[in-house]
Amino acid sequence: MATLYTCNQRDRAAAVHPCGKAAKALRDAGHAFEIETVGGYKALGFTRRGKRDRIRELTGQEDVPVFVDDDGGVVHGTKTIVAWAKAHPAA
Structure with missing residues (x-):
């Protein structure tokens, strides 16, 4: 199953929070996915140490949201x- 990596806000505050906006766009496009949260906060970089290794492995950086589709x-x-979701509606 596809995975959306988010901060601890998960898919809350879809109108204002980046992770929520990404989740909403994917759902609006009909995508099914699980949410996996990663620790740490952008404003407090030291809180990310060792908590975003998977994000770094996938993207070369530590920011979320990150979406991994069913094909990897x-x-x-x-x-x-958001742009990807609009361009790739679920079948």
């Missing part, structure tokens, strides 16, 4: 995920 394709960043 990786899309990261809110705007990119």
Whole structure:
């Protein structure tokens, strides 16, 4: 199953929070996915140490949201995920 990696906000506050916006766009496009949260906070970089290794492995950076589709394709960043979801509606 596809996975959306998010911060601890998960898919809350879809109108304002980057992770929520990505989740909403994917759902609106009909995608099924599980949410996996990663620890740490952007404003407190030291809180990320060792908690975002998977994100770094997938994207070369530590920011979320990151979406991994059913085929293993990786899309990261809110705007990119939203655009991808619009361009790739679920069948």
